[in-house]
Amino acid sequence: MFDDEAGAAAHWSCGTRRHAEIGYGRWLAYLRDHVTGALDELPIERLTRERVRAFIAVLRDEVRMTTAASIVDGVYQTARIMAPDRDWDWLRRFQRRLQNEAEPLNRYPALTPTPETYAFGIDLMERAKAAPSASHLLNEITYRIGLVIALLSLWPIRRRSLASLTVDRHLIRSVSGVTLCLYPEDTKSKREEAFAIPSELRPFVEHYLNHVRPRLMRAGQPGAYDHNAFWVSQRGTPLTADRLYASVRSEISAAFGKPMGLHDFRRSAATTFAIERPELARLIPCVLQHSTMDVADRHYKLAGSAKAARRYAKSLCELQDRVVPKDDYWNSN
Known part of the structure; x- marks a missing residue:
């Protein structure tokens, strides 16, 4: 903390560093395979809008949209650290468009x-x-x-x-x-x-x-x-x-x-908590170490949907028990 020469990314966690390494590494691999001579250029100069657009087009064919958004975010995070004085808003916009298009898998x-x-x-x-x-x-x-x-x-x-x-x-x-x-x-x-x-x-x-x-x-x-x-x-x-x-x-x-997977245990815990004890759903952030109620609200709504589905199924079963056989329908009151 007293090192005046610490880099701009010195505060990054191991996870953030790994995220940037994966994204930027994928970008370098694309340049190596598709753009002749690009790796001989300066790192910042080789990062152009046209090449990133072509890079995204390749990603669309190879990976899911959420993965593509994550990879481009790694490129953006690396670029803004390497050249903080440059305007990287265009790269950030590319990443946000991919993120908006992405549809996370339904893990439930x-x-x-x-x-x-x-x-x-x-x-x-x-x-x-x-x-x-x-x-x-x-x-x-x-x-x-x-x-x-x-x-x-x-x-x-x-x-x-x-x-x-x-x-x-x-x-x-x-x-x-x-x-x-x-x-x-x-x-x-x-x-x-x-x-x-x-x-x-x-x-x-x-x-x-x-x-x-x-x-x-x-x-x-x-x-x-x-x-x-x-x-x-x-x-x-x-x-x-x-x-x-x-x-x-x-x-x-x-x-x-x-x-x-391991992260699914967190989803399962929150969902089970909300469905079985919805009156205590406000404790979900404590269980998952979250600072907001966004996840808790999402699981609480899921609990409401699950309860509605249970009531609907129960009503159908009760109705089925009272169904009159077709042959006797016209003779019944």
């Missing part, structure tokens, strides 16, 4: 209700504990995935926050129980958050820490286990966010037939 059909995912996570852990000991760590891997699913069902934090958990810093044991903490640098909202492990889940967490995690740590090469990551891979190394995502998605898809 892919959601599994929170109570079902929680019960599934518990079932995975119980099956792994009861299974015969295996030398290839299949039981430990299954148990770990089950704990991830059960924990996310109750505490739907973001993927980066989940992967950042450590045993020595984020885990707090006390007389009252076990608490997991997140610090400002671990969250998108830059706010602290604490989650007290419920008594029902606490024995599973303790078993993971005392038995499953140590065995996974010992499976690694010498020196690989010199870390305090909460989630450990079968090689003894910290489990990455991408591997967490792939493992959970695979298990949920196999069990429920729905391609549910």
